[in-house]
Amino acid sequence: MSLLIDAIGFGIASGAVLALGAVGFTVQFGISSILNITYGSLMTLAAYFGLLLVGAGLSIWLALAVGALMVGLISVVFHRVLLGPMVKRGIRPFGLIVVTVACGIVLQYIVVAVVGPTAQSYGNVSGATLRFLGMTFTTAQLVIIAITASLMLALHLLLTRTKLGRAMRATSANRTLAQSCGIATDRISDVAWLISGSLCGAAGVALAITVATFDFTLGSVFLVPMIAAAVLGGVGQPYGAMLGGLVVGISTQVAGALWNPAYQDVIALVILIAMLLLRPRGFFGAAWSSRRLLA
């Protein structure tokens, strides 16, 4: 029993990282209709930026913020110079996925060429352990959960309460119509890629913190459960991705605790396939589509 409760606690912590990553991923798809597979390698890049910054003397949380922003800026440039022009030239979604897969592999090789294949670590950053409702958390896990929760709340307020956020949703819903209202949709895309890229970077550093040691495959391995979380919530729906992250995080950890930790990724894949079979429009399906924010 306590094994199960502990697994739930660990699931919440890893679910927070999943949610962070899945929301950024889903926002990119929502605003640009691009399934950006390079995302995984960009998370890895963020983890190594974090390493560099910690090495330079920054605290781990400051390194997370700066690393996130750096990957956010790189994402803007990536979309501006490569993906955006390709979309405008009418390249089909499938072609775009191939491009982002290729870029992801190239980036992964660049990372390994620069930092080498050996596993790295931020050192001991997990802090004291705390017990909460029978679950055990490290301080680092709690901080990550808090960061995720506040970023999700901030994103929610941005999308629903501000003119910029509504313009992002309008651009996502109907780009031509948004332009006919005078909205500078290219600038809106830049902002969306900055935000989603920063979420990607934050997820990368947070993941590196929670896994203790990491190497150049960090992000690409994470891609499967993260896409499962995004699909679970309905791709393009930020709230769905938040919940999807939690569901995938908890169920993979619980399955790992009850059967075998090696099954974690398998469980994520099974969830992914089952969802695509049963509810291709996501957990909330059409019932929730009226609430969807980016689609």
Add this chain to the structure above:
Amino acid sequence: MSSADPASPALALSVRGLVAGYSEQPVVDGVDVDVPVGRVVAVAGPNGAGKSTLLKAILGIARLLGGTVHLEGRNVTGLPLQKLARLGIGYVPQVEEVFESLRVGENLEMGGYLCGKRERAHRMERTLGVFPQLRPMLQRYVETLSGGERKMTAIARVLMLDPRVLILDEPTASLSPEMSRIVLHEQVRALGTIGKSVLLVEQKAIAALEVSDWAYLMVRGRVVMSAPAPEILHDPRMREVFLGGAVAELAEQAR
């Protein structure tokens, strides 16, 4: 009317020799259209004649293969849509005319995206005065609305931009006869009287003629008739040709 100088400031919108489509193949083939300031100009024609494509080409959405577009005497050929909105052109497309996943109120807010907060609140009140039915729906998501309520939202949204030139692609499709009458006879007509210029594509040919100053008949990508709307309405022969062309298959006869 099409002999006028396209750069004349008396023309809100002036289109010359427009060739446009979705590939190299022209769908609209050498069309001249003029909208004088403060006038309502209708374009009618059978399905697939190229009316929507003409509007999309003016707005820089369809592919422009030739010709020019002038806005109030200024050459705006090929300018991106977002610039045209800033220059005072409002557009209601035939389909996808609303932001589906946004609330009605948010749709209106996006319509007034370019103006300040206070001005937007002011325009919101004015627009809701025009469409009081929308007031209780402001919090609803557009995808839960009826077809007619959607159209109202779309027209209200474009009014929020307070454009000087309106380009409306079948604004009354799916509206009730009563609502169509209000939109065409009160709204569109009133727009003309307050100095706004309107380019209107409308299937309801008679109603369109009744509220327009001038009408064009488009068949297979070309203008085949261009005359003052009252003249068409009152001359039985012209009326027959126009309605025949607008509704039935003048296109077929021309084959």
